[in-house]
Amino acid sequence: MAEATTTNPATTLLQVSNIEVIYDHVILVLKGVSLSVPEGGIVALLGANGAGKSTTLKAISNLLRAERGDVTKGSIEYKGQRIDGLTPNDLVKRGVIQVMEGRHVFGHLTVEENVMTGAYTRNDGAAAIRDDLDLVYRYFPRLKERRRSVAGYTSGGEQQMTAIGRALMSRPKMILLDEPSMGLAPQLVEEIFEIVKRLNEQEKVSFLLAEQNTNIALRYAKYGYILENGRVVMDGDATALAANEDVKEFYLGLSGTKRKSYREVKHYRRRKRWLS
Amino acid sequence: MELQDLYFLIEVIIGGLMAGVLYSLVALGFVLIFKASGVFNFAQGAMVLFAALPVVRLIEWGVPVWAAIAAAAAIMIGLAFVIERTVLRPLVNQEGIILFMATLGVTFLLEGLAQQIWGSEVYRLDIGIPTDPLFLGEILVNGFDISVAVAAGLLVAALIAFFQTTKVGRALRAVADDHQAAQSVGIPLNHIWIIVWSIAGLVALIAGIVWGSKLGVQFAMTFVALKALPVLILGGFTSIPGAIVGGLIVGAGEKLSEVYLGPIIGGGLENWFAYMLAMVVLLFRPQGLFGEKIIERV
Numbered sequence: 001m002a003e004a005t006t007t008n009p010a011t012t013l014l015q016v017s018n019i020e021v022i023y024d025h026v027i028l029v030l031k032g033v034s035l036s037v038p039e040g041g042i043v044a045l046l047g048a049n050g051a052g053k054s055t056t057l058k059a060i061s062n063l064l065r066a067e068r069g070d071v072t073k074g075s076i077e078y079k080g081q082r083i084d085g086l087t088p089n090d091l092v093k094r095g096v097i098q099v100m101e102g103r104h105v106f107g108h109l110t111v112e113e114n115v116m117t118g119a120y121t122r123n124d125g126a127a128a129i130r131d132d133l134d135l136v137y138r139y140f141p142r143l144k145e146r147r148r149s150v151a152g153y154t155s156g157g158e159q160q161m162t163a164i165g166r167a168l169m170s171r172p173k174m175i176l177l178d179e180p181s182m183g184l185a186p187q188l189v190e191e192i193f194e195i196v197k198r199l200n201e202q203e204k205v206s207f208l209l210a211e212q213n214t215n216i217a218l219r220y221a222k223y224g225y226i227l228e229n230g231r232v233v234m235d236g237d238a239t240a241l242a243a244n245e246d247v248k249e250f251y252l253g254l255s256g257t258k259r260k261s262y263r264e265v266k267h268y269r270r271r272k273r274w275l276s
Numbered sequence: 277m278e279l280q281d282l283y284f285l286i287e288v289i290i291g292g293l294m295a296g297v298l299y300s301l302v303a304l305g306f307v308l309i310f311k312a313s314g315v316f317n318f319a320q321g322a323m324v325l326f327a328a329l330p331v332v333r334l335i336e337w338g339v340p341v342w343a344a345i346a347a348a349a350a351i352m353i354g355l356a357f358v359i360e361r362t363v364l365r366p367l368v369n370q371e372g373i374i375l376f377m378a379t380l381g382v383t384f385l386l387e388g389l390a391q392q393i394w395g396s397e398v399y400r401l402d403i404g405i406p407t408d409p410l411f412l413g414e415i416l417v418n419g420f421d422i423s424v425a426v427a428a429g430l431l432v433a434a435l436i437a438f439f440q441t442t443k444v445g446r447a448l449r450a451v452a453d454d455h456q457a458a459q460s461v462g463i464p465l466n467h468i469w470i471i472v473w474s475i476a477g478l479v480a481l482i483a484g485i486v487w488g489s490k491l492g493v494q495f496a497m498t499f500v501a502l503k504a505l506p507v508l509i510l511g512g513f514t515s516i517p518g519a520i521v522g523g524l525i526v527g528a529g530e531k532l533s534e535v536y537l538g539p540i541i542g543g544g545l546e547n548w549f550a551y552m553l554a555m556v557v558l559l560f561r562p563q564g565l566f567g568e569k570i571i572e573r574v
Binding site for chain 1: 368369443446447449450452453454456457458459460461462463464
């Protein structure tokens with residue numbers, strides 16, 4: 001009886017099945033990407049520039065529409081319901097929110113005003129919103145110090161914190177975090193990922209994070225997908241991926257004893273995996 | 277004699293400031309829409325006419341003044357819905373220039389429609405604001421001007437309070453900064469556009485009533501928009517206080533230059549003073565007096 005009511009930790013929260021994305025009706029960017037995020041999980045989406053990480057996240061949060069992109073095949077399910085075609089506003093209300101690459105803080109608003117814009121979709125009263133603002137400040141004490149500063153003049157790290165704090169104000173179940181490490185000092189990157197981990201454990205927020213910094217992403221994520229050229233070429237547990245010779249060679253900058261020849265690289269890259 | 281000159285100077289300045297209030301009101305409409313959607317709304321002048329004409333005709337038909345104004349307000353809000361649906365939504369994410377061209381189209385449509393429905397003559401508008409001259413000490417001022425100035429002041433205070441303290445106001449400013457990020461946190465752009473075009477419509481209504489009471493409701497109203505351009509350049513395209521101060525400076529400046537410089541370099545200064553001023557501002561301070569600084573981090 002008790003088991004029946006408690007949620008299974010391995011329940012799938014987000015399921016992306018074989019999506020194809022086309023920009024401007026002609027540019028094929030994703031050629032069949034499938035992935036899933038379990039409830040309470042941290043899943044990393046890895047790959048080089050232009051592999052399709054951001055596009056995948058935007059397809060889920062449906063910010064794609066604003067960039068003239070379309071999901072032309074496949075489906076996206078959240079908690080078992082189709083969500084492709086919903087507006088970002090609907091998705092935020094359901095608990096799916098994206099933190100965009102490059103922070104995108106509102107430059108002329110103060111830090112606190114920025115964070116508060118995240119509560120736009122909520123209508124559970126000022127007191128609850130106030131509580132969550134305090135929560136955000138507990139996770140990011142730096143933001144509290146700088147709450148009256150104009151966000152455009154704060155540092156890159158503070159802007160990243162502002163962007164995550166802003167997303168938290170919507171009480172998300174699932175944060176799509178795009179390149180949190182971009183342009184930040186290694187120490188700050190570590191700090192941000194520590195907070196992601198704490199949010200995951202304490203606030204039960206699931207994360208799908210797109211990251212070029214494979215090393216740190218695989219340390220914090222439980223599962224990873226590697227994208228190349230709009231396709232998932234490899235996936236597995238984070239520890240398994242980190243130990244994989246190919247991943248080490250191509251993404252972690254560690255080469256084994258035998259150096260691979262360029263021809264072998266090409267061969268590897270041509271290998272496709274279709275998950276559907 | 278010297279005291280007389282001083283009084284005259286003050287009267288000229290006050291007269292100029294009052295004209296300036298009108299420019300400010302029109303400029304305000306531009307600023308609101310530009311801030312929230314990055315669209316330069318060429319139709320703002322036409323909206324002034326479009327809002328004022330129904331007020332005039334309804335009052336003529338015996339509708340009480342307050343009801344006529346309420347009806348015009350409803351029309352302007354309805355117009356915001358229609359524009360969002362038929363112009364902004366299909367053109368979302370297009371270049372600014374394309375949206376600008378679309379507002380040009382809206383301008384002609386509004387001008388045509390307004391005159392088709394409500395008539396195209398010059399109408400007198402009297403909503404019962406007292407127009408008796410008043411003496412403040414030795415200085416002669418128009419009672420109507422005082423009422424208008426007070427109303428404009430209240431309007432601006434209300435708008436600033438709305439933008440700075442309310443949730444929707446904050447969302448409007450967020451959209452102005454980065455509309456993609458605003459979308460990412462769940463702010464629906466469509467609603468924001470409707471709200472901001474409605475507000476711009478109401479501001480146009482007030483400008484139309486004031487302008488119409490002073491000079492009659494007529495097609496020439498749409499040209500006020502042209503005078504609002506130098507005001508915008510002076511005050512900055514994104515600043516509400518800028519629109520107000522810019523309007524006052526242009527208004528007072530043109531009257532002063534006409535009265536004091538006019539006899540020296542020949543008349544007609546009033547007509548080009550504002551544009552001259554705008555050009556100087558563009559040369560030395562292109563973001564305007566109060567325009568938002570472009571924040572650039574290295």
